[in-house]
Amino acid sequence: GAGVSQSPSNKVTEKGKDVELRCDPISGHTALYWYRQSLGQGLEFLIYFQGNSAPDKSGLPSDRFSAERTGGSVSTLTIQRTQQEDSAVYLCASSQEAGAFNSNEQFFGPGTRLTVL
């Protein structure tokens, strides 16, 4: 596709349920990022994948959050035992490469709005 796509666009779930959010990066992009956008917290980094390297999980808020990236392409963010404070917009981004030295532009998807009741 032309850009980063995410699904679903909206997800409403009950507290305690598990959810999976999907991200399809731009074809050929080796780096993939997950961010969370919530009221009062702004945009926060969650996790980052670069090629076949071990992901940088330093932004994950708890062990209920995990992510995978299969075949260097599609990524799934899983939230187990969801809590109301997990309600937010989850954004995925991809870039051709990673690294600050060339400041590779990160292209963002439209996001998944998660509401935990």
Added chain:
Amino acid sequence: GDSVTQMEGPVTLSEEAFLTINCTYTATGYPSLFWYVQYPGEGLQLLLKATKADDKGSNKGFEATYRKETTSFHLEKGSVQVSDSAVYFCALMNSGYSTLTFGKGTMLLVSP
């Protein structure tokens, strides 16, 4: 750790007014600086960037200059349009890292 501070919004202006959105940062090393924009109902888009001190990023009539001495990257536009109404995010990427640290965003509302 790294952080970005933006002026709180909303900023409300009339069309053709001058815009400034302040952004200051705290970071070790030599970060690259960015402004992203999120139009209503759309995803986040890169507006402009600067990778070293005194660089000026510009796009669509917007400008921002990387000021190392004041650790600032203020966004300016000489004459705003209604179509500029959006949320603007200042961000940094520190050297040696690949992830963005964002400010909390500033909503701009431009009326005709």
